[in-house]
Amino acid sequence: MNILNEFISYSGFANATWQHLVMIIIGCVLMFLGIAKKYEPLLLVPIGFGILFGNIPFLQDAGLQLGIYEDGSVLNYLYFGVIKGIYPPLIFLGIGAMTDFSALLSNPKMILLGAAAQIGIFLTFFGASWLGFSLAEAGAIGIIGGADGPTAIFLSSRLAPHLMGIIAISAYSYMALVPIIQPPVMKLLTTKKERVIKMKSVRNVPKIEKILFPIIGFLLTSFIAPTALPLLGMLFFGNLLKESGVTERLADTARNSLVNIVTILLGLTVGASTQATAFLTLRSLSIFCLGAVAFVIATAGGVLFAKLMNLFLKEGNKINPLCGAAGVSAVPDSARVVQHVGLQYDKTNYLLMHAMGPNVAGVIGSAVGAGILLAVLG
Amino acid sequence: MNILNEFISYSGFANATWQHLVMIIIGCVLMFLGIAKKYEPLLLVPIGFGILFGNIPFLQDAGLQLGIYEDGSVLNYLYFGVIKGIYPPLIFLGIGAMTDFSALLSNPKMILLGAAAQIGIFLTFFGASWLGFSLAEAGAIGIIGGADGPTAIFLSSRLAPHLMGIIAISAYSYMALVPIIQPPVMKLLTTKKERVIKMKSVRNVPKIEKILFPIIGFLLTSFIAPTALPLLGMLFFGNLLKESGVTERLADTARNSLVNIVTILLGLTVGASTQATAFLTLRSLSIFCLGAVAFVIATAGGVLFAKLMNLFLKEGNKINPLCGAAGVSAVPDSARVVQHVGLQYDKTNYLLMHAMGPNVAGVIGSAVGAGILLAVLG
Amino acid sequence: MNILNEFISYSGFANATWQHLVMIIIGCVLMFLGIAKKYEPLLLVPIGFGILFGNIPFLQDAGLQLGIYEDGSVLNYLYFGVIKGIYPPLIFLGIGAMTDFSALLSNPKMILLGAAAQIGIFLTFFGASWLGFSLAEAGAIGIIGGADGPTAIFLSSRLAPHLMGIIAISAYSYMALVPIIQPPVMKLLTTKKERVIKMKSVRNVPKIEKILFPIIGFLLTSFIAPTALPLLGMLFFGNLLKESGVTERLADTARNSLVNIVTILLGLTVGASTQATAFLTLRSLSIFCLGAVAFVIATAGGVLFAKLMNLFLKEGNKINPLCGAAGVSAVPDSARVVQHVGLQYDKTNYLLMHAMGPNVAGVIGSAVGAGILLAVLG
Amino acid sequence: MKKYFIALLLMVSPMLIFAMGIPDENKRMILIVTVVGIIIVLLALSIVSISVAIMSKTIHASENKDSKKVKKIKEAIMSDDDDRTIAIALALHLEKISLDEEEKAILTIQKVIKPFSGWNNKAFGMRNPKLS
Amino acid sequence: MKKYFIALLLMVSPMLIFAMGIPDENKRMILIVTVVGIIIVLLALSIVSISVAIMSKTIHASENKDSKKVKKIKEAIMSDDDDRTIAIALALHLEKISLDEEEKAILTIQKVIKPFSGWNNKAFGMRNPKLS
Amino acid sequence: MKKYFIALLLMVSPMLIFAMGIPDENKRMILIVTVVGIIIVLLALSIVSISVAIMSKTIHASENKDSKKVKKIKEAIMSDDDDRTIAIALALHLEKISLDEEEKAILTIQKVIKPFSGWNNKAFGMRNPKLS
Ligand code: NA
Ligand code: NA
Numbered sequence A, B, C: 001m002n003i004l005n006e007f008i009s010y011s012g013f014a015n016a017t018w019q020h021l022v023m024i025i026i027g028c029v030l031m032f033l034g035i036a037k038k039y040e041p042l043l044l045v046p047i048g049f050g051i052l053f054g055n056i057p058f059l060q061d062a063g064l065q066l067g068i069y070e071d072g073s074v075l076n077y078l079y080f081g082v083i084k085g086i087y088p089p090l091i092f093l094g095i096g097a098m099t100d101f102s103a104l105l106s107n108p109k110m111i112l113l114g115a116a117a118q119i120g121i122f123l124t125f126f127g128a129s130w131l132g133f134s135l136a137e138a139g140a141i142g143i144i145g146g147a148d149g150p151t152a153i154f155l156s157s158r159l160a161p162h163l164m165g166i167i168a169i170s171a172y173s174y175m176a177l178v179p180i181i182q183p184p185v186m187k188l189l190t191t192k193k194e195r196v197i198k199m200k201s202v203r204n205v206p207k208i209e210k211i212l213f214p215i216i217g218f219l220l221t222s223f224i225a226p227t228a229l230p231l232l233g234m235l236f237f238g239n240l241l242k243e244s245g246v247t248e249r250l251a252d253t254a255r256n257s258l259v260n261i262v263t264i265l266l267g268l269t270v271g272a273s274t275q276a277t278a279f280l281t282l283r284s285l286s287i288f289c290l291g292a293v294a295f296v297i298a299t300a301g302g303v304l305f306a307k308l309m310n311l312f313l314k315e316g317n318k319i320n321p322l323c324g325a326a327g328v329s330a331v332p333d334s335a336r337v338v339q340h341v342g343l344q345y346d347k348t349n350y351l352l353m354h355a356m357g358p359n360v361a362g363v364i365g366s367a368v369g370a371g372i373l374l375a376v377l378g
Numbered sequence D, E, F: 001m002k003k004y005f006i007a008l009l010l011m012v013s014p015m016l017i018f019a020m021g022i023p024d025e026n027k028r029m030i031l032i033v034t035v036v037g038i039i040i041v042l043l044a045l046s047i048v049s050i051s052v053a054i055m056s057k058t059i060h061a062s063e064n065k066d067s068k069k070v071k072k073i074k075e076a077i078m079s080d081d082d083d084r085t086i087a088i089a090l091a092l093h094l095e096k097i098s099l100d101e102e103e104k105a106i107l108t109i110q111k112v113i114k115p116f117s118g119w120n121n122k123a124f125g126m127r128n129p130k131l132s
């Protein structure tokens, strides 16, 4: 009965620890949020299942080639695209091919809100340094404030690969929780009068502007922050494929098959990379808390900057400062939150279109922010 | 005219042997089965063409980077996903995203039939050992009895890569020939009275069960056989994407673009890996014969186990033992065979739905079986 | 303010040279041709944007992992499929799955025109050798005359990787400019009487021929030129998937998702591989000029060969020599050019269908030509 | 009954022969892997089977109350030829490889089958139904 | 006004505490990265913002002449409830994730909304519009 | 006739100049690759051409009997403007890049073209054809 014993020694029952069970519960919670609450399901479901996948207990050091960190395992090959930062740019390609920048183009001053909200990145970097994380780690943690999953994974895979799991999970969790995190901050920092500001209806953007924008936007932002090239280049490339009008079949594949395939692989392996022993630490907990702070600061940054801009804008041109909250990105949830809060105070005040501008600008903003951190700390 | 001579020395005409021609004929036969007979065309056509692809004669050792076993050749890069066992789990992801487990959930005792049929795996392993194959080789050969292509390729790539070509071709050939192999065995082992047993209509499965099953099923099976993780994990992950209701776009890509791309590459390279000199041996022939035996044993195992269960079941709850044959998996062909044979004896007895349960359980069963062999022999 | 200085030293503004700007302008010109003129947009837009992508100036040798030639950069990983010659065969798979060979099958003698036009490959090889390029380089340059992008990239990645960028861009540029390059040559070499020759209506091709052709065509051509195996094999494999009638879902993915994904990655990275310093040389200019010559010779070769064939054909069976121009391949543009020129001289003379035969034969012809050059010079 | 015995014997016979024939150490290993393997697969799927049964009962118990209405409608549509409908529905599925649209398929089936059961042939002609 | 001041203070306070607390060399580095980072992001997006504004004006100037006709039609359709229409259109987009068919969506919206504004209820019934 | 001669000369002239100009060993190699290359490509595609012709004849011979009926129908539809129909069909194909639906396209063409040939304008209006 040696064989039977041996087989049992391989089984999950023989190798399970309480940490494995905690991780499995965490995975189930994320799947629950995704499926039952419909919060960011496209990522929380794969990440949640990935956590299960990565935390099935098995005999270590037996050369079974099962674990995500073991050379030769299937997960390890699929994880390659994460550790080398290949998946995030490909997702950005797809996002570019599904993003309509008209809202941004129709009211360019709103772009600044997408910049202001990135203060969340840098103040969180600051806070993390203060708490004793190394500079590179602090940079990777700060990017949670960018409220953009692929950017967070890309930067943390370069600056602090060992923290990538918790950073990615924090980023996606808070992006999912944006409808809960943002409204109190938005209400705290605005007066009733400000919340009902009606903005001018947006102009129609001609096709030629939509085609030129990805080219011009790409050249400007990547000249300023060449280290953000993989993200910005793919984002604008995808958008050009979409807007050019002559490469529709490429754009269609980029925003469907390609982005779906990469999302499946990225979500699963990022989830599976969170193995109990390395994940369940106090550091992970403090990163998770810093993430919440980052989202609050980012939201506050956007709102306050909108109020600052209003000091210089003429009556009738004033910005509804709620729109500032959309600058964190978390596309498109935070723009929806703005619309929702706006409607609470004036049922005829549709802010969605006005919030989309800062919202997509926030994606560009956090990519630039990631580029800066990568250049200085990389 | 040196150049002309040199060029002729490179050509297929100068390098052809009778073995090449035999392999080309084998490839054409497989394509004929796929195209004209419509037996498993999605794999037999790529494998058949792949055999042609891999057996075009050319000058060896000239550094041309053409052969599938030569570093740097295109085929070699595409073959990477086979030898590293990456393609089969991705195909399982797609299969998971297209499989409806309701039939299995609606009548859980039928799951046992999917287990019983896996006796084909282990008895074939036994037989192959007996015939002088090494333990690892025998394990890889046994998996032909699992009647599941990706599982066979996955296990043989780990246990006996040099036999993978013939094992894959045997598995797919017999899966294609299930309508010819199974009926005589089914009829031999059942009485007329048993064949006309009508089973209770299956209950409707609520959505929540369908969502929970991939999670619970994954945890249970992978705790028991963690070595089957890459297969089971992907199968249940794909199924969760399908059933969750919130990740439809991911499931859609998994079951279409992704699985199609991988099927093309897997079929072609598995076919091309069968190069004449290594393939046309007596060992290949005996593996091919063992495969036939494996299918017969698996079918018999399923049918006999159903009859065994009937001894313990009350009248009215009895299982139609024909359904046992579907436990071999070979989804969905063997379930169709059951339906077809059932209708021969009672034109109102539709067994398809009842056969689907053991059918999909057989997929899980053979993945667990592969995990066991991998743990013990790997 | 060290950090600020450092950051500026990383930026594009600090590292830009006039060469970068020239490259960016070239990229914009290609995108303009693709978008505004609709010349081969599926490749010129990705290549054009790729040139921008590859020529954003950044601090060299700082280990930023940004450049396409730096180990570990995202572009470098994506470029892998180009330098290893993996993408072109995959594109050929898709082309095979979208090509209808009926036109070729219905009038087999027109296949010869697709062979004759490949004289452009060899005479350009000859010319390039004469201008001082090494044999391998000359072979890679010659393939521009094949008027087939993937073939050009495949061959140049094997024979002269350092010239691949300019060769690919030349090939695609002239393919885009076929409507401008070919008509004068066609008119110069034909009499008015020849241009109005009406050809017999083509016969209907039975399904069985369409299924057999990829198998027979593959065996014949790859026996003659096994070195063209990766291209020919994939082309005919894709076509078999399309014509077999039982693998439609595979063919559909091959001709859509798969070919689109590969086209995006290939176009972008081929564009990005043209980095200013290596690209803006006199050699590049002379290659670009040789490319124009190659297209002219290829067109002339096809037309003159058609006239030669007419000497041996009976009245009523004569070929309209305009069709010879379609033999260069550049599918399907050059066949359209033939139709267009034909209609200029007789408004009832629809040559498109007759031109499609040599057109697709030209694809096979240039793959064979590439195989020959690879065998002799590789 | 005799033929099953023969079948069983045929399946086990190699093991008997083998047990007698080969004397070396490997033999034991091979036998154990075979037997233990079969047992573990059976065990594993038994556990799955039992768990599914328990899960179903738990869910059924908690859901039973509010689902009566839905059931009624379903019964009204599906009547007594339950199995046949599902079998055909499933057959349709299998043809399309995608097994995921049970509900749709059942509806389709009903559109297609019901008219021929006699009670709404006219409606059929007018609704111009489209499969898939 | 007071609460914004508090908010600002809360955001900056860690920096102040930090500036006093930790004495080593890293401190300066951290502060500079934080401040310079924020500035560069603002700078970068300001440049984008200005460039977009300039681009728009340039294009608008050159296009202005021939687009009057188009505008008129658009205005006729979109009338005064501009924002609402667009917001709904956009909301529709977001549901489908693909944001790329503004024109279609607006047209769809008009087909769907306008009839209810009263002036072409009949046409609506006859045109048999199809969403998506 | 003269201009073809000139064209040919232009194409071959580099080879002549080259043959005289460069004296080294490579020269022979280059010439041979050029000439042999052209010949092999021509040879290869000639073999393909001949094989296709043989294949067609073989298949045609064995199929000839039972395909008469099909032919008749096709001829009835396609009448004399054969080439034009096919050319347009093919043009349609090319637009969509997917070249694989010849039959459909031809049918579509017929639906679209025939009505305008005058003999079934009414049917056209009623059948409500849909391109693609
Ligand atoms: Na952001
Ligand atoms: Na099985």
Ligand code: NA
Pocket: C118, C145, C146, C147, C148, C327, C328, C329, C330, C362, C363, C365, C366, C367
């Ligand atoms: Na060609």
